[in-house]
Amino acid sequence: MRKGDNFCTFHPAVTLGFFVIAIALAVLVRRPAFVAYGVAMAALYYLSVHGRAGFKMIAGLAVLSAVVTLVNPLVNVMGVTELFSVFGRPYTVEAVYYGASIAGMLACALLWFGGYNAVMTTDRFTYLFGAVVPAFSLVLTMVLRLVPNYQRKIKELSTARACVGMSTASGTRSERAAHGTALVSALASWALENGVVTADSMRSRGYGTGKRTSFAHYRFTARDGVFTVAMLVLLLLTIVALALGAGWVDFVPTFREGRTDFVFFAGLAASAALLALPTYVNVKEAISWRISTSSI
């Protein structure tokens, strides 16, 4: 469990569901108000997971977004409101807006992926997919374990070979290529032999005789149920509002937005609340932890 992250203690299906919804909303809804709230919520969650270290990523994304926003009008000449011209091509307000919208979408999606990478660890991923694609998730688990193992083995092999003057770090290019090849080849012999032993061991322990079970055990608790219901209700409200045109926006030829009535604000509030759910979970836990330690 990561410091400050309580959301990762929820059931893997709930966390995966949330990230799928969050990333889909980030990519699908382009109206500036929705994008702005989306980026804000994604950034808050990112900070609640990574703490102060998260500011580095956010600063980087801010620079990237600014570049995308300002460069977009250079390659994109749509729109009618000309600010000035660059090399005879118009630099338009609409293109700046459109660039900002793309930048916001990218930043938002990357921030949610950042959260996803922290929360959906490989054991949670294989727990979820173990039932649907058992062979695939078993291979995935094995590969994830073997890669660092092989990297160590390659280091061992190359150290041993360097002692007898067959280092990949010196010599002519073709010599080094030959040494590199010998390394891969030695690794493969050892790995395949080991693999067959592993497979026979799996077989004699009854691999494939029953339904696959998971090493990690997650239970769908009341808390997961509450979170899921809240998430689905807010998602439903958001979808209704979007279907009624709350998220409509057009950048060409002029910048136009959809309705600005109650439906719009309700949809915006629902989507913002939906995206704030994991941050709320984290912050609430941090506060109750503070209270419980201070009352000792």
Added chain:
Amino acid sequence: MQEHNSMNENHNATTSSSPLVKDGGKRNWKAALIYIAVLVLTPLTLVVGTVLGDTNYILTSALVILFAMIPFFASFESRAPQARELVVLAVMCAIAVASRVAFIWLPAFKPMAAIIMITGIALGARTGFMAGAISALVSNFVFSQGPWTPWQMFAFGLAGFVFGLLADRGVIPRQNLNMKQKLAVSIGGALFIVCILGIILDTCSVFTMVDIPEGPDGAIVIYASGFPLNCVHGAATFVTLFLVANPLLDKLHRISVKYGFGMQ
């Protein structure tokens, strides 16, 4: 040893399927259902993506690519592969991902695609696809997952699939390539990277990076800027295939002889 052979009792020595993989997948109604689902889901996604407007290229394209992979995963799962197949596949994927370390002295040298092609040649088309998809997925656990993940899985999977298919059809021998065959496979691998794998990955960039209203111009810029990188990747693939294809194929063959996987 009898036990090992009984694992592969369905294996017919006269077919060209790989000795390491029991590849006797029979088409049943379940498989048909999966194909129908894919054939319905893909156009549906495209239609919904179009109806929703010009804002959904990343999601629509990623979904289409994901659907395209469903039949491969389904046929792999429906065979209920044995422990040995799974382990050999896992070992080859891990070698593909870890092989960058062996060539760390050559920056920008990416041997992963070549190792996947070799795996495809040795184990056949379907397993080759899984090797590519899994290697791409795992290398993204190390780096970072993103909208590009399904594209990379599909592109590398296709590399394993195509070379596996060529071996299944008997175009490429499964071991002991002579000089001419080695050159042909290496050149073929390099061309595949430049003409197919690179293009698929650039198409991912087109959908995620390009400003779509700018349309074809922006796409051409991305494809053009990707071309030199694809050539470097292709050259790395050529070198890797030329150097390690024979050693790896021979080792895989040796394993199948030593432990009697389906070899008569």
